Amino acid sequence: MISKSITNPQSEKVIEIKGLNKAFGAYQVLENASLDLYKGENLVVLGKSGTGKSVLIKIIVGLLSPDSGSVIALGQKIDEISYPELLKLRLRIGFSFQNSALYDSMTVRENLEFPLVRNERNKSKTEVNALVEEMLDAVGLSQTINQMPSELSGGQRKRIGIARTLILKPEIMLYDEPTAGLDPITSKEINKLINDVQERYHTSAIVITHDLTCAKEVGNRVAMLVDRRFDRQGSFDEIFTTGDKQAQPFFDYNFIQ
Numbered sequence: 001m002i003s004k005s006i007t008n009p010q011s012e013k014v015i016e017i018k019g020l021n022k023a024f025g026a027y028q029v030l031e032n033a034s035l036d037l038y039k040g041e042n043l044v045v046l047g048k049s050g051t052g053k054s055v056l057i058k059i060i061v062g063l064l065s066p067d068s069g070s071v072i073a074l075g076q077k078i079d080e081i082s083y084p085e086l087l088k089l090r091l092r093i094g095f096s097f098q099n100s101a102l103y104d105s106m107t108v109r110e111n112l113e114f115p116l117v118r119n120e121r122n123k124s125k126t127e128v129n130a131l132v133e134e135m136l137d138a139v140g141l142s143q144t145i146n147q148m149p150s151e152l153s154g155g156q157r158k159r160i161g162i163a164r165t166l167i168l169k170p171e172i173m174l175y176d177e178p179t180a181g182l183d184p185i186t187s188k189e190i191n192k193l194i195n196d197v198q199e200r201y202h203t204s205a206i207v208i209t210h211d212l213t214c215a216k217e218v219g220n221r222v223a224m225l226v227d228r229r230f231d232r233q234g235s236f237d238e239i240f241t242t243g244d245k246q247a248q249p250f251f252d253y254n255f256i257q
Helices: 053-060 083-090 108-119 125-138 154-166 184-201 212-218 236-240 248-255
Strands: 013-024 027-038 042-046 068-073 093-096 172-176 204-209 221-226 229-234
Touching: 013 053, 013 204, 027 042, 027 053, 027 204, 027 229, 042 184, 042 212, 053 068, 053 172, 053 204, 083 093, 093 154, 108 125, 108 154, 125 154, 125 184, 154 172, 154 184, 172 184, 184 204, 184 212, 204 212, 212 236, 221 236, 229 236
Parallel strands: 042 204, 042 221, 093 172, 172 204
Antiparallel strands: 013 027, 013 068, 221 229
């Protein structure tokens, strides 16, 4: 398996995280964590369960507040903007939830229509239909348009969740454990989809995962979250060919055991 090539970081940073600290009571989750996302790259945030990966992206979209430090997304400092400004910013940042977060009572079509009807009420029915069809085509599931989420496989639900996130054409995609709970073949399909989204829609993305195959296949750059901060950053091969005592057991668990 060939790892995805690292991009040359462009001068434009679309997310800047500096000295981030977050604790829940006495439990420190993030401590002086700093990280940048550059325009056009897929950045994988890699770490064991419970290391604060999902907390990080919830802070990026303003679902959680940091104790200290700063997060600047698309030029706006998250903890200093008003709530209406935060809502507008969230339309430019797509959040693909781990569990897909589909509405069980809605068809696939209705699930995809929902963010458009809620946020872009000026669109005509023809425009909405065209966007729904485009997104389903992008994730390879046009045939599911009238199905209910309960009729879909786990991998299909993941794809529909990504399609619903994409329908607002965000500049940044945040993927929370996109391959969790999926079999290896379906996981490879999701990895390919993440790369296709990057290429087709020119997105920048943070991919939260503990799946090294996902990290290797989708990440232009990998940042490893260890002991509450980003201990190592670089290409997949740079991190996992060094014999680093923190990284090697992670590699062995994924690829050897």
